Amino acid sequence: MDRDNVRIVLGDVEVIRVGEWTGPFAPARDLVPDSPVQVWKDNEGWLAPAHWERDTDRAVAALQTWVLRSAGRTILVDTGVGDGRERPGSPQFHHRQSDLLGRLARAGVRPPDVDVVVNTHLHADHVGWNTHDVEGEWVPTFPNAQYLLPAADDRHFGPDGAYGGGVWEDDRLVYEDSVAPVHRAGQAVLWEGSHRIDEHLTLESAPGHTPGSSALRLASGGDRAVFVGDLLHSPVQILDPSWNSCFCLDPAGAAASRRRILERAAAERELVVPAHFAGAGAVEVRRQGDGFALSRWAAYGAR
Template identity: 80%
Template sequence: MTNESAQRIVLGDVEVIRVVEWQGPFAPARDIVPGSDAEAWKENENWLAPDHWDRDGDRAVVALQTWVLRSGGRTVLVDTGVGNGRERPGSPRFHHWQGDFLGRLAGAGIRPQDVDVVVNTHVHGDHVGWNTSGTDGEWVPTFPNAQYLIPAADDAHFGPDNAYGNGLREDDRLIYEDSIAPVHRAGQAVLWDGLHRIDAHLTLESAPGHTPGSSVLRLASGSDRAVFVGDLLHSPVQILRPSCNSCFCLDPEQAAASRRRILRRAADERELVVPAHFGGAGAVEVRREGDGFALGPWAAWAAAGTEERAAG
């Protein structure tokens, strides 16, 4: 797929639109998934490259993307990308980022005022950036009519009462102040924990480890199932090696346990697994293989505005 495309599938009565902010080689593969070994990448290069692995540069290929769900007459955004004009000194690639995310949303037929619900799977800068917009540091919610669902555990961990993530990274304070605090001030933030039902088809569920409040969004409509797993997975290599965390996981043991639990259920219930950062087809079914997992069919997307359902 190209960076400019918006793609769609229909799962039961829910339309899913994929809007990509950016994708490409990001960082050395085993820096992103430090527990993986070279063989895990080399043995699977026939399908990892080029969508998930830049073989020549040995770099993980990732996407920054938002999933738009049209469910029950409402428009739901799952994660909001990096955002423009942010101070991110600890993340050089995202520091003072400028992109056309809102233009890409508009190209998919989504206006900010039409969004009803924003889901932040967790509070990292590449998942909450377009929560707000503004100039000269005056940040206001980008989606003025939306309810923002923010995991309570992440709000507490990254908020001022915990010194913005225990003060370990300056970026954590900046992210909270420009992308979370303005939503609170506007009265649009809803904190949740454990389980939170959005509608008859969509349910949020805690899956901690990557961050204290990391969550997944489950979709069940008719016979179709999907799970939007946020940063539970950064690379398909982690499906084959579920004990391998990303370098960004705050509690590695808990993150690996959440990953295995979600993958087991996805395999048993034939859920389409939809991570935040997979390139290529972006979403895949998972199968049990012995004590581990194997990849099933990848999602079959259509251009936005046409009718298509996921392969399975």
């Protein structure tokens, strides 16, 4: 198995997982503050080592992009952290260097080949490769792509919302180097509510993590999947969807969106594809009491 390019076919859509980085990310209950210590210990059998490093009590996460080949087009879902970014508020992202474009090339995807870029929301680790540095100027990495941006996030994190209300300097930096250049190039498409990409793919709003957080639904033949962005940072949140990550701007809204998405996923047997799950990266879920349980991991197996 090519560890960089793990593939699965859902109906008429090919899905390719392209990793940027995987490893211990943060203390488990810093990442998911409401999750009890005992929950992690009780579920060690499937959490460790892919999603939890027991000895250090750190959650394991992945930075990755999902490539979808659908209806004759190539679509990227989120674009990772990027290279050489000023992110003083996020040491793990600050001046980071990665070979994501090389890994995309090994998956058969060159920047001019990309037709659509989906940013599920506008946090730093979802928009970084939207652009790249050309002679000191940030320009779109994918010159022929339409970039689908949630309008609510564009307002919140952009100058109209004074870059996230000025709470965090990184929000301004992210917008200026990874979002504004896409607007200037005329490649940005803002959407609200829902947006149909093609006969297999539909974006829908799932606010809470950010104002414009979204989910991408895939329905092709008898197969179903939902790319949920940061509605889930760790599989423990599947057990109780009221447990938010520390990054959720509207905790009540995020919990409501998480429950709604998981309820439909369980009812329709959708493969749930979060942005940051390591291990197999995607999972089917089922109802269990007031929450949910993991049914089975994606068929292509763990990385």
